[in-house]
Amino acid sequence: MSFIELSNVSFKYPGQDFLVLSEINLSIEKGEFISLCGANSSGKTTLGRLINALLLPIEGKVIVDFLDAKIQSNVIPIRKKVGMIFQNPDNQIVATTVEEEVAFGPENLCLPSAEIRERVERALSITGLKDYRNYPPHLLSGGQKQLLAIASVLAMEPDCIIFDEPTSLLDPSNRRIVINKIKELNDNGMTVLLITHRMEEVLLSKKVIVLKDGKITFTGSPLDLFSLNTKALIELNLYPPEIVQIINKLREKGLYIPKEIVNSVDLVNYICQ
Amino acid sequence: MSIEVKDLTYIYDEGFVFAKKALSNISLNILEGEIVGIIGHTGSGKSTLVQHLNGLIKPKKANTVVIDGVDIFDSKINLKEIRRKVGVVFQYPEMQLFEETVEKDVSFGPRNLNIPEEDVKERVKNALEMVSLDYEKYKDRSPFLLSGGEKRRVAIAGILAMNPKYLVLDEPTAGLDPWVRVEILNELLAINGKGTTLVIVSHDMDEISKIASRIYVLNRGSLALEGSSDYVFSQFERIKELGLSLPQITEILYMLNKKLGGVDYNKLDIDSGTDEILSCIKRCNKWK
Numbered sequence: 324m325s326f327i328e329l330s331n332v333s334f335k336y337p338g339q340d341f342l343v344l345s346e347i348n349l350s351i352e353k354g355e356f357i358s359l360c361g362a363n364s365s366g367k368t369t370l371g372r373l374i375n376a377l378l379l380p381i382e383g384k385v386i387v388d389f390l391d392a393k394i395q396s397n398v399i400p401i402r403k404k405v406g407m408i409f410q411n412p413d414n415q416i417v418a419t420t421v422e423e424e425v426a427f428g429p430e431n432l433c434l435p436s437a438e439i440r441e442r443v444e445r446a447l448s449i450t451g452l453k454d455y456r457n458y459p460p461h462l463l464s465g466g467q468k469q470l471l472a473i474a475s476v477l478a479m480e481p482d483c484i485i486f487d488e489p490t491s492l493l494d495p496s497n498r499r500i501v502i503n504k505i506k507e508l509n510d511n512g513m514t515v516l517l518i519t520h521r522m523e524e525v526l527l528s529k530k531v532i533v534l535k536d537g538k539i540t541f542t543g544s545p546l547d548l549f550s551l552n553t554k555a556l557i558e559l560n561l562y563p564p565e566i567v568q569i570i571n572k573l574r575e576k577g578l579y580i581p582k583e584i585v586n587s588v589d590l591v592n593y594i595c596q
Numbered sequence: 597m598s599i600e601v602k603d604l605t606y607i608y609d610e611g612f613v614f615a616k617k618a619l620s621n622i623s624l625n626i627l628e629g630e631i632v633g634i635i636g637h638t639g640s641g642k643s644t645l646v647q648h649l650n651g652l653i654k655p656k657k658a659n660t661v662v663i664d665g666v667d668i669f670d671s672k673i674n675l676k677e678i679r680r681k682v683g684v685v686f687q688y689p690e691m692q693l694f695e696e697t698v699e700k701d702v703s704f705g706p707r708n709l710n711i712p713e714e715d716v717k718e719r720v721k722n723a724l725e726m727v728s729l730d731y732e733k734y735k736d737r738s739p740f741l742l743s744g745g746e747k748r749r750v751a752i753a754g755i756l757a758m759n760p761k762y763l764v765l766d767e768p769t770a771g772l773d774p775w776v777r778v779e780i781l782n783e784l785l786a787i788n789g790k791g792t793t794l795v796i797v798s799h800d801m802d803e804i805s806k807i808a809s810r811i812y813v814l815n816r817g818s819l820a821l822e823g824s825s826d827y828v829f830s831q832f833e834r835i836k837e838l839g840l841s842l843p844q845i846t847e848i849l850y851m852l853n854k855k856l857g858g859v860d861y862n863k864l865d866i867d868s869g870t871d872e873i874l875s876c877i878k879r880c881n882k883w884k
Contacts, residue, residue: 362773362775363743363772364743410771411688462614464638464639465638488771491771492770492771493638494637494799495799495839495841496839520773520774560775562773562774562775562778565802565844565845568866569844569845569848569869569870572867572870573873573874576871576874578877587844587847587848587851588851590848591848591851591852591855594852594876595852595855595880
């Protein structure tokens with residue numbers, strides 16, 4: 324059995340008459356890096372929330388590390404195993420200093436204070452926020468705030484983190500910092516599910532899943548996804564990234580470009596060969 | 597008529613430990629009917645600048661921010677008038693939604709203007725139309741149960757209903773998916789077409805290149821670059837230095853030019869850009 328297993332999962336919000344997700348089957352192994360794409364209202368965020376038991380399916384099963392999310396006593400253990408990072412870090416920051424923010428989770432686990440200290444230290448050093456430990460969070464930059472949110476989740480020592488568009492509110496340089504950190508976490512064994520619209524982020528993962536109208540419409544490698552032509556991507560409700568549009572346009576105009584080429588540097592080198 | 601900013605400097609918490617200079621010696625000019633882009637990193641001072649444009653932050657010197665000939669430093673001026681003239685859509689404006697229905701939320705502004713109820717309704721209808729939301733379909737819905745893109749639109753409509761002459765939008769498409777992003781940009785272009793002057797603040801060069809005719813680039817509170825968008829995007833080295841990204845097609849042409857020479861990299865759209873790549877390949881093959 325995989326670390327996370329969703330079988331025939333369907334979900335709708337109370338009061339709505341349509342399914343947000345229907346018959347989703349998905350398994351995630353420990354240590355995997357999966358990205359999840361799809362247009363707005365395709366069900367991405369809902370899927371993420373089902374995996375850490377913030378929401379429960381109306382049909383089907385969500386199993387995390389052999390724990391069935393439907394059983395009430397499993398909910399807290401599941402949330403400890405699966406952490407979540409949202410688009411806007413301001414929505415999850417509660418404390419008055421960086422250090423206290425990171426300690427908030429472990430404190431609520433009623434851990435001994437030496438252990439809390441240790442976890443805070445580790446989380447701050449992984450995210451590079453040690454120098455900011457006494458800062459009030461609102462004086463951090465957007466990227467630092469997102470790193471702080473990540474540190475707070477790390478202090479809970481989860482096995483998996485779901486990132487729900489963690490960089491969509493950041494500028495390019497902060498985006499790079501956060502995304503590199505996510506990659507580094509995965510290199511060190513963290514299971515990562517990354518919900519994103521950004522192709523350069525999708526390329527970091529080994530596997531990409533595309534949702535459309537609550538159904539999985541594509542599963543495969545990022546290269547397979549981006550070698551689809553512009554029309555096929557639009558059918559998946561994905562907005563073709565600019566580089567894919569450029570490559571497809573060149574192909575349309577008669578230039579052969581192998582599917583391994585998905586970034587501008589490789590494209591330029593290929594043309595100059 | 598125009599918004600003029602002359603030699604504007606602003607320091608947060610002046611005289612305290614956390615004092616931070618957010619703007620230094622900024623001068624800019626926004627003419628009626630234009631679409632002006634303001635680009636910069638997080639922390640470059642964009643939002644501080646925006647708050648000066650409708651007097652939310654008052655400058656400390658006379659004649660630094662002058663709107664249609666009115667100096668907002670002057671203590672006798674009516675700031676309400678200024679704010680009616682310059683509508684500001686803040687970052688994530690959907691966080692300001694508060695009413696029970698879309699109609700009530702959008703009409704909150706105009707209803708406070710003491711104008712006849714008929715006119716309020718008319719304004720709400722028009723404003724929603726401008727952001728492509730059907731009045732009948734949306735008016736009775738709760739703004740909180742809408743999708744992210746719809747919420748953003750309702751929030752923008754709330755400002756449009758005030759009929760501002762200048763509309764300033766701080767990161768209007770941040771956090772939206774690429775489809776909605778394109779739709780909202782097109783709606784903004786149409787709004788400008790009807791005569792509203794737009795100031796769009798963004799860190800997305802790509803987006804700005806598609807919409808603005810003039811651009812100011814802010815870096816650490818100072819103006820680093822300014823001019824027509826063609827001019828600004830031709831300053832590749834400088835843009836890179838500032839840590840901003842170019843439209844990808846332009847970047848590819850620029851790299852090709854570095855390697856092969858003779859490439860016209862001043863292209864911002866994919867169609868003409870790919871043509872340039874192909875003609876460059878043809879040329880190289882001839883040389884081989």
